[in-house]
Amino acid sequence: AGGGAYSLASVPAGSYTFRAKVFGYNALEKTVSVPAGGSLTVDFDLNPTTVVADDYESGPGTWTVTGNATTGQWELGDPQPTDGGNYQTGDDHTPAPGVNAWITELAAGSGIGSFDVDNGTTTLTSPVFSVLGLTDPHVSYYRWYQTGGGGNSTSDFWVAEISSDAGGSWTTMDTTDQGQVGWIEIDRSISSLVTPSGLMQFRFTAQDTGAGSLTEAGLDDFMVYDVETDGGAVDAPNVTPTTARTLELSPATPNPFRAGGMTSLAFSLPQTGPIRADVFDVSGRRVMTLADGVFDAGAYRLDWDGRTHDGAAATTGVYFLRLQTEAGMRSQKMVLMR
Template sequence: MGEGGTVLKTVDAAVSWHSLPSGTSLPLSRVKFLDSVTGWVLGSNSVLRTTDGGLDWSSASLSDTTHLVDLWFRDRLTGWAVGYEGTAWWWGGSGYHGVIFETTDGGGSWTRQLVDSLHSYFRLIYFLNDQDGWAIPGFKTTDGGSTWNRDSTFENVVAIQIIGCSEWFLHDDGTLLRSLDCGISWQQISIPLAPGEVAAISFSDQLEGWIVTGASPSKILKTSDGGSVWVNQTRGRTDWLLSTYFRDRDVGWVMGDHGTILRTTDGGNAWQQQDGGVDVMLWSMKFADALRGWIVGDSGKILKTSDGGDTWAIEATVANLRLECVDFVNANTGWIAAGYTGPGTILKTTDGGHTWMTQLSDPSLWLLFVRFLDTDTGWVTGAGGVILKTTDGGTTWIRQPSGTSNWLLAMQVLDPHTVVAVGWGSILKTTNGGTTWSPASGATTGYSESVRFIGEEVGYAVGNDGSIAKTTDAGSTWEAQRNVSAEGLYYVDFADAETGWAVGYNGTILKTTTGGVVSAVKDLNDRRPSSFVLEQNFPNPFNSRTVIRYELPAQTQVRIAVYDILGREVATLVDGVQPAGTNQTDFEGSRLSSGVYFYRLATRGEGEAVTKKLVLAR
């Protein structure tokens, strides 16, 4: 079932599907069948019933302010539906509250059984047997649904599976409650998922089960012992790869989301997973020499290797900051630029990364990139066109006029006078140490994420629209090489003038051995984009602004809207004809409260729709 009253049926184990007339054009969200002929489908404020396998449907409607999200039938006559009802207070209403409806005539009529003013909605209803059931969050019945009593044990449950007397309740904080004695006693089990990742759970028997996530990148966990131990079964990689470093043509690393560190020793033909002991976004890597290197990421994590990248370990954890970029000029002296989860911060070490001192902390800044020419002279770039320079090793920083308010995400220092900075909608160059900056000309990437020079004249910039641009005059002019990736590219590195790599979203790694004629050596999840693609927003979680990319096979009418967890529209981002190819839009969430939201893209011409989740963390 789905949008526009769609109901599909299969009679050959899902080999083929055919459409059934539902009699409604409203979206349908849940289905429940007792046997091959008797079933119900849930709409927003109605319940459809069939007694002939879906050939004909009858409908029972509730009030316009009722929104149903789940249903359960004990037999052909008795069932329940849960959801919420009310009107938003900013529309002059009294707000929303959870509601339970009961039917005793097979869905022909429904009676409001419980209204819960404490919870704004119910998301699930499930019965273990004729007597014991749950309405999630917060209620349980032991008398077949005649009465419902509060039960805080299941307050934050997002999915339930019950087989016999074995019960599994999956919570939104990444924990699992399990009972093997019909709910008499419960055991809490930790699973390798972060809060907000969990989506669904299913068991084939009392031992073998799976958990899937709705977050990006998606995961599949499997258990073979009833839920005590869970193993990540996700095939390939769908992580965002955010940085790369190659020592030579053969040996290199990429890193990114969920603590991903991958190493190759054969030029990228094969990659081995390395363990850094963290499960956070890793943003940047820097080697000072052949043996010593550092990786920085979210939650203030700093990793170090002293054996040439064979092993990595946590060297330090600083304040709860997103460490965006790291740079070292020798084995002892280095800097980190940080922001997003705290004030714009510059950190410095003089003992190889073991301890770090704060050189700058400014709540008005979000710093994204740092590069030093030597132990004294360096630059930092950030959001809002910020460029800072120091000539005393970071003791003092002076802001330079960039002439742009665009985010500046990366740069390369070519000599004491020449620096090239790239960002969203901008490639800038200075030839006087930053006193003045001038925009580059020619074909540049619209949303440049990274820049890398080989020598003083030849350089490459990659963008989150999959584009690559090249310069042969030290960054004054740029020529587009072509969009070689359906995925956004986040970082570029070269081992020599001919051999380079670019990494990006959804596990993408590209390689060139001809100085820009690019072939994809490894798309780590072997992903083939469909004709209609909605990407995960980036960054996610985000503080106030995030970017949403989408791909269209042809020009068509597009609408992108954002909804809160109750399905209320809170923002319209796109509503009009959009061109074929890769497009993107920004979502500004500063007026909203922290929490989980959903963004939905629908096309008129193709009749397609897809929804993804985003997290606003203020």
């Protein structure tokens, strides 16, 4: 997804869940256990979203604009700033070379009140998308919203809505009447708002009603994506005081073990380095990752609860734990019973 290296200098030992997200890709969550006195390196391989990631650089597509505002209707393009970019932005949110965003009338005019939203509403509506088959669908976008400024204290609401029946009914997912300089990211779980469906639609309304406020709005980098999880926790129990001289992997105990229980395997690492511990079935298919990271030299324990990457119970039978390190590879047999 373009890469990026991040580090946390000091983290107390314990279990943490991290989520990695970048525009155009599904998010990925991983649960890691940080060892006392040790360190971990965790990689996130993200999958492209299969729904939509629109930076609007390729045109409006099938997005539509409706409303009765006399000025300030939604337009797509490169905006002209007002008040030095503090009221209407002069930049879209997409990194260069991107320039386009949806803006409530692109032109600046002679001042902040020239082409802001006046005398009504303007609504930008998306095409219909399907989120069927997604585990945890989310919608995210960046909004720009200014209202109640320029010596005019009257403000009006930005309203973002979601529909799961192609616009038959709408549910509010984001609203504010507080102006703020800058692009603000909004991210919502679709399941927390409506029942996910194959008829998802979104609309965004800026308005000037009542006493007549000064209102400008923008929308950019719209995305519908899934939150994926890596069921294999990167697990590193506390390092023991002794340092191993050779790579060792002890037999699983208990073994056999029963579904709903747990089996454990102790291993000793003679040197600091990357390790990976995977559970395979007799056909060679990897069903679970128990550890994947950089471990300090020392003694550790791996636990397997008989579940697969997706959290489902593994079928009864014979499995193999394979430990791969720079010091070599070791494996042990495990038997899962009912």
